Amino acid sequence: MPNALLISNLTKTYANNMQALSGVDLSVEQGDFFALLGNNGAGKTTMIGIICSLLNKTSGQVSVLGLDQQTQLNKVKRTIGLMPQEFNFNPFEPIEEILINQAGYYGIDRKTAKARAEILLKRMELWDKRLDAAKSLSGGMKRRLMLARALIHQPKILILDEPSAGVDVEIRRSMWAFLKELNAQGMTIILTTHYLEEAESLCRNIAILDKGQVIEKSSMKKLLTKVSTQTLILESVNILPINLPELDFAIEKLDDYSIQVVLDGVSISRALNALSGEGIEIEHVRSTQNRLETLFLSLTSKAD
Incomplete structure (x- = not known):
């Protein structure tokens, strides 16, 4: 064909x-x-x-x-x-x-x-x-x-x-x-x-x-896959605990229901499973950046 x-x-x-x-x-x-x-x-x-x-x-x-x-x-x-x-x-x-x-x-x-x-x-x-x-x-x-x-x-x-x-x-x-x-x-x-x-x-x-x-x-x-780092906003089903757990990725509390995580070589599913193990159930995930845009800017700047 x-x-x-x-x-x-x-x-x-x-x-x-x-x-x-x-x-x-x-x-x-x-x-x-x-x-x-x-x-x-x-x-x-x-x-x-x-x-x-x-x-x-x-x-x-x-x-x-x-x-x-x-x-x-x-x-x-x-x-x-x-x-x-x-x-x-x-x-x-x-x-x-x-x-x-x-x-x-x-x-x-x-x-x-x-x-x-x-x-x-x-x-x-x-x-x-x-x-x-x-x-x-x-x-x-x-x-x-x-x-x-x-x-x-x-x-x-x-x-x-x-x-x-x-x-x-x-x-x-x-x-x-x-x-x-x-x-x-x-x-x-x-x-x-x-x-x-x-x-x-x-x-x-x-x-x-x-x-x-x-x-x-x-x-x-x-x-x-060339973009290994992702910054995500995660929204919890329930009110988040006062003290967040220490995990193998960066995590920051934004408000009672939202956290920001930075995943470097860590998959989203792995991060969600880790949070679930700590009693934090996530109902919504959104990215703070466009991964393709990050890569596009990187590639075009290298070509200059």
């Missing part, structure tokens, strides 16, 4: 001699949920533009589902759905027509497109607004419209460029749930995001770009 995406020695140099990509090699397996991370200017958007045929590469090869992008461009375009970061639809057009017209670009007849639009708009909770002009939608609704438009031709690969930018927490979570559904059904999803918690929550594999080069490629699980 061919990779969903295979990039070999990809370079991009703009007319002003700025090199956005420098010999990038990258592969994404079919059915993966893949994170592509990097600071502003790292080359993420340039890479997506090249994959989606919006930009011309300077050199290198791009293959999508075994199709050579250069010689089989039309077939490649049909396999990819892109949700760009910027809103780029006609703001005066009714939202249902935006989806139907997008489907037309892929040769989908109006009857089929209308049926698909209904399914997607209902799933995105936009059906009641289908006749409204797109400009009347809130920022979160516009994001959902962009996602529906990317899916109207039923692509095999979905590329999301900062899909949660400017979206409130509730909409972000519902979008995550929908993306997980799509991925569970076999769709390959490639995600760029500044919300590193989003990548940690959704993605199985990850590549980190810095200054036009891939500086890390790994499974999310393996990558996060």
